[in-house]
Amino acid sequence: MTEGAVRVGLVQSRAPATPEAALAHLEPLVREASEQGARLILTPEASNMMQRRREARDLHLADEADDIVAQGLSRLAAELGVWMLVGSVVVRSGRAEDDRAANRSLLIDDRGRTVARYDKLHVFDVDLPNGETYRESATVRPGDGAVVADTPFARLGLTICYDLRFPQLFRSLAKAGAEMIAVPAAFTVPTGRAHWETLLRARAIETGAFILAPAQGGEHEDGRATWGRSMVVDPWGEVIARRDDDAPGVLIADLDMSAVGRARQAVPSLSHDREFLPPR
Template sequence: METPPPLAALVQMTSGIDPAANLAAIDRALGEAAALGAAMAFLPEMSLLLDRDRERSAAHLAREADSPWPAALQEIARRHAIWLHSGSMPLLADDGARRVNRSHVIAADGTIVARYDKIHMFDVTLPSGENWTESAAYAGGDTLAVVDTPLGRLGLSICYDLRFPELYRALVDRGAELVTIPAAFTVSTGEAHWHVLQRARAIETGCHVVAAAQSGTHADGRATYGHSIVVDPWGVPLAEAIARNDAGDAGYDLVLAPIDPAAMQQARRAIPLARSRAVRNLDL
């Protein structure tokens, strides 16, 4: 009898301005994910604190070495014996002058095995009139991250990174077999671009895409698109959370999907992008 492929659990949240409440929802979600047999759980961007009021949020922020949040997630992962991708959290950069938007991959024994700082800053003025200048407070990262997990070799990215396909090509070149794209997408950009970009990243890399998202109306007044999704390497959505005005009665919605390495191998055999690129290595 064949062993079934491991399950990824996506935790869709409506994170707010109270880190303790967000942590409590994460704890409940990981307990449910572990009980359902998930090998690894994925949180959305800014899972611990979603607050566009930078003066108010500053009271919660510290350098990673001084922040209680990574240790709290380590304890939750260890207690539920499940691997965890933190989505991301705001922390002070090591120099203390600016912030970073940082992901952590935590093993089931609580060990942090990878970190990634969001590279591309969300500096946009949208047709809806929304204006976002992430770089006013956040410093972009400069290091790629790929790490072995129970689901395969995982490439890390965050939200706005989704729009830069060269990042995902670089992750595949470093061995990525699946990629994660935690997000807090705006409603207007989500309606226009979320699904097509997730599917494009899967197709062009031959990777599973795992994208946990924020959803609904948040305590800081913003609204996010939701639609947490897993896409297979052929571009087929495997699971998707519905969009809600809140994240369920438990403070989250949970969706699970199998991550079958055979699907990656089949997609890459059918359309051998790496081989074609090597043969036709043009200097464009």
Template sequence: MKTALLQITSSDDPAENLIMVKRMMAEAASEGAQFILTPEVTNCVSNSTTRQREVLQHEEDDQTLAGLQDQAAALGVWLLIGSLAIKTHDADGRFANRSYMIDPQGQIVARYDKIHMFDVQVTETETFRESKNYRPGEKAVVADTDFGKVGMTVCYDIRFPYLHTALAKAGARVLTVPAAFSPVTGAAHWESLLRARAIETGCWVIAPAQTGEHPKTRGKTRYTYGHSMVVAPWGEVVIDAGTDPGIHFFDLDDSSVTEARRRVPSLTHVRSFQGP
């Protein structure tokens, strides 16, 4: 199955980002892609809570979601919207960081809210507190598609092997890791983490990423690492997209999963054990 990753530099203007992503989807489909993936927070990259409250919407009103559903249907493709920043009806007003699997009829077949929040201090001057504005999800999700089961994760989730093992044990043969990774942690850990998750599970790991300096109308400038990546089930890096925005293609071959798991059937060796 010809698959396309979109590496993009989203601004804090969802309408502008929607135009960009729809254009890239059309180009990818014209090259034969049947499955297209976008990065984390496709609709809005912003460090300003004020700006987010101005432009983000609830799921039922979200123009990015509706527009990308329509585009998937028009092109007849599967689409992973890596994630959208979505308003919720929670009393504390926090948003959801929500990934969507869309079928070729434009219907939502699965939703996943990012479970692990990026609350870290990566340098003396760079601190993230994702849980301040986003509430964590509570449920792991495997999407059923006509090309197999897909385990859905988002960005910081990559650091938690038990989640990916659980998805693979539940039948996932592909793991999606849309991201907006920090340049500091990206340079240190991104490739190693993605390869480890692929090797541990015998899954394809597909990680479309935000990249570069993100245009903004207010708040601190955000920078992301790029290097959208595809790792095959045996651990080989099939794509490293570097740092420029663009579309990257590969063939998603399910037989690679079968072969990797035949050679090292580690999922069948998972055992429960008592803690230390």
């Protein structure tokens, strides 16, 4: 297990409707996190734009190599000498046979190089009790593989938003060595109010890993409202840092990485899996 401490910075944002405006919105927040000593900085899901209508979104959709936010944050990581997880950018999937976008996390090192990518596995198709309807599968092509990446601080597992509801993914990341798991999100207000903290704490307890959850928050230009309340949960399930609002800002937390080993030694459930027959 990794020892030592690392300071992380979670950016809570309110993504505008265009990548140009999104980069201008994010850059001062990333700089603020760096000024506060964060060595790993994480942004939320849909960092490059929040657009509910596909027609409007596709006007700004680009390949990853040309996305304004992905490239701008890469340059910023190199300038500041920090590692950065771009929680996700919505970009062209690169699949000629499928015109849907990819909802993609990018892990960027302190030289501005993209060292890992993850496409959101579970897309958000739901009819909420308040009448809101979401069909992410209509516009986003789901990924097909889990990702754990090495950083100088610890092994980092990648997830995005709705993935939070699938504990088997988190377990697979932990069993592959993840000591920190990122959950960049743009949670709806009804589901955020009801489930956000409970699910984050449950995933931390189940995996014995730090959960890093930077979120979108507030009323967006496209009319969508997101929950905010960015949070860091330790491997014992304790919330060690949180924002209690939807406002754009920065959340700083110092992680004692030895806590991962202590939690997994105290409750070694990751090594206790057993095969079983499914219910009839």
